[in-house]
Amino acid sequence: MQPIGLKPAGAFSAPEREAVYRAIHERRDVRGQFLPDPIDDAVLARLLAAAHAAPSVGLSQPWNFLVIRDAGVRGEIRTAFERANDEAREMFEGGRRALYSALKLQGISEAPLNLCITCDRRRGGPVVLGRTHDTDTDLYSTVCAVQNLWLAARAEGIGVGWVSIFRDADLRRILGLPEHVVPVAYLCLGHVTELFDAPELEARGWATRHALAQMTCTDRWGGPAWEPAAG
Ligand SMILES: Cc1cc2c(cc1C)N(C[C@H](O)[C@H](O)[C@H](O)COP(=O)(O)O)c1[nH]c(=O)[nH]c(=O)c1N2
Numbered sequence: 518m519q520p521i522g523l524k525p526a527g528a529f530s531a532p533e534r535e536a537v538y539r540a541i542h543e544r545r546d547v548r549g550q551f552l553p554d555p556i557d558d559a560v561l562a563r564l565l566a567a568a569h570a571a572p573s574v575g576l577s578q579p580w581n582f583l584v585i586r587d588a589g590v591r592g593e594i595r596t597a598f599e600r601a602n603d604e605a606r607e608m609f610e611g612g613r614r615a616l617y618s619a620l621k622l623q624g625i626s627e628a629p630l631n632l633c634i635t636c637d638r639r640r641g642g643p644v645v646l647g648r649t650h651d652t653d654t655d656l657y658s659t660v661c662a663v664q665n666l667w668l669a670a671r672a673e674g675i676g677v678g679w680v681s682i683f684r685d686a687d688l689r690r691i692l693g694l695p696e697h698v699v700p701v702a703y704l705c706l707g708h709v710t711e712l713f714d715a716p717e718l719e720a721r722g723w724a725t726r727h728a729l730a731q732m733t734c735t736d737r738w739g740g741p742a743w744e745p746a747a748g
Pocket residue numbers: 544545546547548621622623679680681682715716717718
């Protein structure tokens with residue numbers, strides 16, 4: 518066996534920790550505040566490298582990154598969004614429908630760059646370590662890549678908006694995806710100078726964030742609430 522390299526794994530310094538948590542807590546889904554300035558290739562390379570550093574089941578790295586700049590392709594994607602969004606609107610009733618209609622849910626044309634992160638369901642062959650009993654773990658791995666990119670983008674001053682209001686067949690046709698490749702995340706990217714200080718859907722009265730205490734319990738589903746230590 519080859520010797521395995523190890524390096525020290527102590528806690529980060531306080532400013533480093535602060536920066537990591539800042540990226541996590543200040544990351545926002547961006548729909549409408551994109552500046553038209555192009556994203557530098559070096560910045561894009563860092564974002565893709567961050568995505569590509571994500572954990573993946575059996576180290577299968579099932580993702581691919583489709584960098585979409587072409588205005589024609591983005592126009593088709595925008596049309597596909599409008600079609601699905603018309604259907605989505607009808608799924609809500611009354612006041613919710615009116616509120617939904619007022620929400621801006623994508624920045625496909627405004628953002629200077631679109632990126633589709635896909636999952637190749639054949640990557641790693643028919644039997645992948647860790648995927649033997651949960652075949653969706655390749656999709657989960659791909660979502661880890663999305664989140665890495667989203668956090669790195671916050672640190673770079675790049676806004677990212679995830680758009681999922683599409684018919685799967687439309688995305689596949691427009692992007693020419695083979696059947697074994699799943700479009701996991703369609704993202705709009707661009708420089709931003711301002712971000713909402715809370716989720717925009719909360720600011721616009723669509724939904725509220727749950728308290729962490731409501732989401733945590735001990736030992737079993739519905740068990741006693743887990744209380745964070747003071748300080
Ligand atoms: C899988 C998935 C899919 C979507 C989203 C997110 C995720 C994780 N979000 C963004 C979502 O609305 C947003 O993350 C939450 O409202 C929380 O806000 P912040 O991300 O904290 O700003 C999103 N937003 C939007 O405007 N249109 C969309 O189609 C989607 N789709």
